[in-house]
Amino acid sequence: MNIIIPIKQVPETSNVKMDEETGTMVRDGVESIVNPLDLYAIETGIQLKEEFGGKITVITMGPPSAEKALREAISMGCDDGILLSGREFAGSDTWATSYALSQVIREAGKFDLILAGERATDGDTGQVGPGIASFLGLPLATYTSKIVELTKDSITVERLIEEGYETLRLPLPALLTVVKEISYPRLPTLRGKQRAKKLKLKQWSSEDIEIDRANLGLKGSPTRVVKITRPKVTRNGEFIKVVDEESLETAVERLVKFLQEKEIV
Amino acid sequence: MSYQGVWTIAEAKNGMIKTVSYELLSRGRKLAGKLGCELASVLITNNISEEAAEELILRGADKVYLVNAPELENFIVENYSNVLIDLINKYKPEIILAAATTSGRTLMPHVAIRVHAGLTADCTELDIEEDTGNLLQTRPAIGGNIMATIKTPEHRPQMATVRPRSTRPAPIDESRRGQGEVITIDFNPELLDGWVERLGFRKNEEEDVNIQDAEVVVAGGRGLKKAENFALIRELAEKLGGVVGASRDAVDRNWISYPHQVGLSGKTVTPKLYIAIGISGAIQHLAGMKTSDIIVAINEDPEAPIFKVADFGIIGDLFEVVPELNEALAKLNKASAGISRTPVKNTTLAEEVEEDEI
Ligand SMILES: Cc1cc2nc3c(=O)[nH]c(=O)nc-3n(C[C@H](O)[C@H](O)[C@H](O)COP(=O)(O)OP(=O)(O)OC[C@H]3O[C@@H](n4cnc5c(N)ncnc54)[C@H](O)[C@@H]3O)c2cc1C
Ligand SMILES: Nc1ncnc2c1ncn2[C@@H]1O[C@H](COP(=O)(O)O)[C@@H](O)[C@H]1O
Numbered sequence: 001m002n003i004i005i006p007i008k009q010v011p012e013t014s015n016v017k018m019d020e021e022t023g024t025m026v027r028d029g030v031e032s033i034v035n036p037l038d039l040y041a042i043e044t045g046i047q048l049k050e051e052f053g054g055k056i057t058v059i060t061m062g063p064p065s066a067e068k069a070l071r072e073a074i075s076m077g078c079d080d081g082i083l084l085s086g087r088e089f090a091g092s093d094t095w096a097t098s099y100a101l102s103q104v105i106r107e108a109g110k111f112d113l114i115l116a117g118e119r120a121t122d123g124d125t126g127q128v129g130p131g132i133a134s135f136l137g138l139p140l141a142t143y144t145s146k147i148v149e150l151t152k153d154s155i156t157v158e159r160l161i162e163e164g165y166e167t168l169r170l171p172l173p174a175l176l177t178v179v180k181e182i183s184y185p186r187l188p189t190l191r192g193k194q195r196a197k198k199l200k201l202k203q204w205s206s207e208d209i210e211i212d213r214a215n216l217g218l219k220g221s222p223t224r225v226v227k228i229t230r231p232k233v234t235r236n237g238e239f240i241k242v243v244d245e246e247s248l249e250t251a252v253e254r255l256v257k258f259l260q261e262k263e264i265v
Numbered sequence: 266m267s268y269q270g271v272w273t274i275a276e277a278k279n280g281m282i283k284t285v286s287y288e289l290l291s292r293g294r295k296l297a298g299k300l301g302c303e304l305a306s307v308l309i310t311n312n313i314s315e316e317a318a319e320e321l322i323l324r325g326a327d328k329v330y331l332v333n334a335p336e337l338e339n340f341i342v343e344n345y346s347n348v349l350i351d352l353i354n355k356y357k358p359e360i361i362l363a364a365a366t367t368s369g370r371t372l373m374p375h376v377a378i379r380v381h382a383g384l385t386a387d388c389t390e391l392d393i394e395e396d397t398g399n400l401l402q403t404r405p406a407i408g409g410n411i412m413a414t415i416k417t418p419e420h421r422p423q424m425a426t427v428r429p430r431s432t433r434p435a436p437i438d439e440s441r442r443g444q445g446e447v448i449t450i451d452f453n454p455e456l457l458d459g460w461v462e463r464l465g466f467r468k469n470e471e472e473d474v475n476i477q478d479a480e481v482v483v484a485g486g487r488g489l490k491k492a493e494n495f496a497l498i499r500e501l502a503e504k505l506g507g508v509v510g511a512s513r514d515a516v517d518r519n520w521i522s523y524p525h526q527v528g529l530s531g532k533t534v535t536p537k538l539y540i541a542i543g544i545s546g547a548i549q550h551l552a553g554m555k556t557s558d559i560i561v562a563i564n565e566d567p568e569a570p571i572f573k574v575a576d577f578g579i580i581g582d583l584f585e586v587v588p589e590l591n592e593a594l595a596k597l598n599k600a601s602a603g604i605s606r607t608p609v610k611n612t613t614l615a616e617e618v619e620e621d622e623i
Contacts, residue, residue, distance in 0.1 A: 222383030242581025
């Protein structure tokens with residue numbers, strides 16, 4: 001069972017800054033973490049490896065500092081890491097990112113399964129997982145909430161959709177994007193951390209893989225960010241404090257009246 | 266042939282067209298009006314009669330491309346993607362809008378890659394740029410902390426998924442009867458991928474968890490103290506004709522299942538009314554609900570950040586407030602039994618956005 005997990009490094013705080021000119025994020029001075037939703041993909045991969053054996057390769061496209069994300073995944077139990085980095089990738093949208101990652105995956109060798117996060121908490125598109133499947137022509141299940149069965153040549157999963165859960169069987173190799181319900185991410189172990197520290201990661205640029213440079217970065221991206229605005233969060237609400245029976249009654253009365261004014265009840 | 270016309274991707278289940286399809290027509294009508302072009306809906310499904318498809322015309326579509334086949338009964342992305350790409354190659358639309366549902370958010374990236382189109386996820390506003398006629402797509406990013414406007418200057422079609430409930434469904438206009446055309450397209454079996462099999466479906470055990478489609482969401486958090494107390498929340502939700510949501514803390518404690526979770530690692534909801542009870546309003550929770558029309562918070566801590574986004578707040582013990590509220594609503598329901606509800610006006614997000622340097 002060879003598993004590939006694309007993971008993204010994202011800024012930790014919710015107060016990230018944007019570059020007005022390029023519309024991309026300023027990452028300097030912001031602590032970076034593994035995209036929280038990718039931890040569920042990592043955990044799922046490790047559980048599959050524990051049961052069926054095999055090897056997990058985590059890959060990320062990002063600045064050189066994104067190797068920290070790979071090492072964190074390795075300290076949890078992944079085996080190998082590939083960092084795709086270079087100026088030519090800067091400003092990639094989901095089309096260009098999916099393209100670059102799918103070319104890395106082609107280069108990385110034979111695999112049975114790709115596990116991606118449902119979406120990254122910064123860009124919040126959820127398009128890269130399906131995008132990679134589309135480039136590689138792999139069967140795809142998004143919003144996977146449970147792995148029901150794995151055989152030599154197929155995987156059966158449940159996916160969480162609006163109305164409930166549906167069961168799909170996909171031939172392998174396949175790509176799944178996973179939601180939080182699928183697992184509970186473990187913490188890195190001490191041994192894992194030591195291994196991660198020593199492990200030599202593969203560092204690739206566009207020179208090292210077969211890739212069409214015209215499809216990379218800002219110039220390979222169909223979309224352009226043209227404006228960034230900040231929505232006002234604060235609303236000027238009406239507030240009532242409950243201290244006794246009487247204020248309790250007033251508060252509830254006023255709330256009911258408020259809901260009536262808004263034509264909810 | 267140049268790219269022309271606005272398309273919306275309609276969704277249907279069991280022979281019924283879903284409401285999001287009509288929301289997309291509201292969006293599409295506005296764009297087609299500005300561009301002076303045709304508006305068409307694409308419906309890939311099974312068991313839809315032409316009369317049912319005709320409703321898309323009554324609600325604003327000039328054309329409906331209907332692909333109806335037993336093989337398309339269920340959403341299997343590979344098959345739907347092949348069918349849609351085939352239509353795109355044939356008719357070359359300039360803009361394609363789909364709903365940001367689990368199927369829309371799966372189908373659109375799959376297609377966009379293969380037709381080499383730009384795709385913007387989960388838009389809350391769409392407009393046409395005056396000089397160029399480009400589609401301007403605005404969406405929340407980074408947990409709703411910023412709004413980004415995105416365009417696709419050089420690639421066609423321009424594709425976007427649109428957040429459900431971010432606009433009203435287009436109403437039926439009887440005068441449009443016979444004004445449009447339902448074009449039935451024979452399903453070409455060669456487009457069947459046939460690799461992925463759908464083995465089954467189950468509804469979530471207990472209750473309605475389709476929190477993204479609900480008009481009213483009543484959500485509970487750690488302040489509820491234990492699973493049984495969610496009964497209070499359920500009762501209130503029922504009285505308001507809504508569904509139950511939850512914070513991650515409540516889900517992680519197994520008080521309620523994950524499909525109810527609202528927020529960064531759960532679902533984004535935009536109901537008319539969101540009531541947060543015993544929820545502090547952490548930034549990750551706000552990311553999933555702060556674009557709701559009306560927000561009500563009940564919390565004993567006056568400093569709780571949830572109050573910053575609330576239109577109405579009660580600072581008090583939820584175990585006193587909620588039962589009292591349930592009782593008051595019960596009385597009201599009794600008194601007004603038989604009177605039907607009128608829908609609430611939808612304020613758009615646009616009114617809350619201001620330009621700002623960051
Ligand atoms: C990567 C990441 C992703 C996350 N994703 C999500 C997400 O998707 N959704 C989400 O919700 N959170 C998410 N979180 C967690 C989030 O940061 C908060 O921890 C969580 O929302 C807190 O839940 P809570 O408000 O129920 O609990 P608390 O923060 O503990 O708040 C409980 C509130 O209840 C009030 N209270 C207590 N007793 C009473 C009473 N008797 N009467 C009235 N009020 C009372 C308290 O004053 C307090 O304000 C995420 C965190 C991270 C790091
Ligand atoms: N730069 C990247 N490097 C590696 N994986 C990525 C990258 N961007 C996105 N992904 C993967 O795609 C998923 C969805 O990301 P997104 O489409 O950006 O919301 C993430 O959870 C990752 O698994």
